[in-house]
Amino acid sequence: MKPPQPRLGTYVTIQGREYQANSWPADGRVTIFSRDEANPDPDLFTRDEQTGHWVASVATADCDSVMAVYTEAVWKGAEECALLSLTDDGEAVLHHLRTILDDILPGKPVTEAGFQQVEPGVYARIASAGDLRTVSECQYDLLFDEWARGQRG
Structure with missing residues (x-):
């Protein structure tokens, strides 16, 4: 069994749900993603055909928090x-x-x-x-x- 991993990267909270981001926010926006099989929020995410991940670009004003974590x-x-x-x-x-x-x-x-x-x-x-x-x-x-x-x- 794989041990739990430490968090590393950028994490965004929107309406109480946490998502990973692929970079720090820029120009008032941040891109979040999910590796889940099912779309975690159809109103927010679309499938990226290249990676197979669910992705969304969101305004930082709509985020509860954006954190760099290590x-x-x-x-x-x-x-x-x-x-x-x-x-x-x-x-x-x-x-x-x-x-x-x-x-x-x-x-x-x-x-x-x-x-x-x-x-x-x-x-x-x-x-x-x-x-x-x-x-x-x-x-x-x-x-x-x-x-x-x-x-x-």
């Missing part, structure tokens, strides 16, 4: 990581979150902790999920600027 974990007591996924055999796929500060802050380089560079500025490793501590979901309100400018109620 899961953060402390590994080996000090390493701040993004938890990307969990494997069937109890391993955690991690990205190091403080790589940018390594040249500024004292301490051992992330490569000494077993992280490998997967692209410029991005270091990843696989570790036992049992070694993770303080696992928490982080949410960032992507409509905060609209609210602050008085464009939302």
Whole structure:
């Protein structure tokens, strides 16, 4: 059985129902999708023939919330990581979150902790999920600027 996965990406709530989005909002709109077999809301979604997903472009004004979400974990007591996924055999796929500060802050380089560079500025490793501590979901309100400018109620 596949373990429950940490959430990662953009999530939109409309009339109390949560949907994934394929990107952050832009120009007052956000595109949401569903992988469900049946259309989750025929008034909202249409089938994308290329992907087979149900998709909808909605105005951010019609959204209860638009959040960027990732899961953060402390590994080996000090390493701040993004938890990307969990494997069937109890391993955690991690990205190091403080790589940018390594040249500024004292301490051992992330490569000494077993992280490998997967692209410029991005270091990843696989570790036992049992070694993770303080696992928490982080949410960032992507409509905060609209609210602050008085464009939302």
